[in-house]
Ligand SMILES: Nc1ccn([C@@H]2O[C@H](COP(=O)(O)OP(=O)(O)OP(=O)(O)O)[C@@H](O)[C@H]2O)c(=O)n1
């Protein structure tokens with residue numbers, strides 16, 4: 021374990037609290053819902069994004085040099101672990117997966133340089149350079165911008181556009197990055213905005229109301245922002261010590277020091293910044309939610325398993341989970357191993373554990389469990405004479421042993437057993453129980469239930 025043990029895991033900080041969000045209403049000032057979740061895990065994409073044509077170099081600066089005072093935790097929020105992986109790694113991956121982004125500079129406090137380097141290695145980030153930050157956010161960002169244009173680097177390496185994004189906003193998607201990058205290239209500067217939730221008021225020094233702003237005229241400035249390299253470089257060259265010390269807005273520097281009016285683009289609500297402790301719990305909930313949307317059922321091709329998988333597909337569909345049914349993971353189906361999906365081994369035969377073992381070996385080779393715990397569920401259909409494995413009853417210890425070994429490799433193995441029934445109602449009840457248990461196991465990823473053989 022490379023991370024200091026006092027770094028908190030987020031599970032349990034708060035009760036699961038968010039509801040499925042829906043799209044904004046048509047009035048951009050007053051969205052009726054907070055908005056939609058991203059369509060893929062932060063940092064990873066299940067569905068191939070549309071091919072983007074970006075014919076200029078784009079690099080990214082991720083300021084991650086803060087202390088996260090407002091969370092009240094010892095650990096800076098960017099290093100808090102979400103299912104064993106620090107928040108910063110999710111944000112990095114959201115950029116790394118974008119093919120037209122060339123390089124990413126992560127700016128961290130000097131005392132976290134080694135930790136950040138370990139994170140880059142452990143989670144196999146490939147486009148990242150780590151540089152030391154400054155005492156304020158602007159100073160950190162400026163260090164990142166300077167690192168991108170460092171002397172001695174080939175001119176061709178200097179990016180045309182620099183995207184700046186707080187390390188603690190992990191849910192950013194390619195579509196939106198593309199809009200910001202294109203607008204920045206066109207306009208010199210571009211940034212994400214959101215409607216204000218509260219009215220902004222000015223107070224007197226004695227703590228009385230001075231005046232209030234007309235909310236509909238104002239927007240919250242969010243991240244990402246994009247700049248041509250020259251604009252952001254000049255803005256920081258020209259800005260004052262007071263800007264460096266107290267400023268909170270890069271777009272303002274571009275306007276004041278380069279005369280560049282940023283193009284503003286309304287972004288999705290998931291661009292919100294993790295600021296307070298409750299935001300950490302919300303972020304974990306979103307991460308778990310997005311990892312729980314899809315599963316792949318492997319049937320081995322037997323007619324009974326295919327029938328059960330088909331019924332399961334329908335039942336989990338009603339629970340908003342997508343289930344792909346495939347006979348095995350050979351040939352083109354190997355593609356599923358490269359996705360963030362969960363796996364269900366549907367077995368009706370006596371060699372169910374060897375099928376699971378083979379699946380675990382494939383998953384380990386695909387290295388998906390490096391990034392987050394993978395869920396594998398054995399769904400075992402027992403006919404009247406199928407209660408055994410290799411002639412013996414399937415002992416709970418057998419699956420427990422296999423699960424304990426898999427857990428060391430960050431794979432969470434669970435079992436569900438159901439019995440074949442001629443009674444249609446009984447059979448349907450069993451299938452829908454399997455679907456509910458499956459969905460709960462995948463959603464919760466509970467280490468405590470690993471190795472259990474549950475009855476449906
Ligand atoms: N000297 C600093 C201060 C902040 N940041 C980064 O700027 C982003 C947004 O800042 P904020 O949310 O304010 O983070 P913190 O400063 O860490 O939080 P707090 O203000 O609660 O201490 C974060 O990714 C943070 O790590 C930075 O790179 N260097």
Ligand SMILES: O=C(CO)[C@H](O)[C@H](O)COP(=O)(O)O
Pocket residue numbers: 157186241242243268269270293
């Ligand atoms: O939204 C932003 C820029 O427009 C920044 O994320 C925000 O200003 C950072 O401020 P702080 O570090 O005080 O949270």
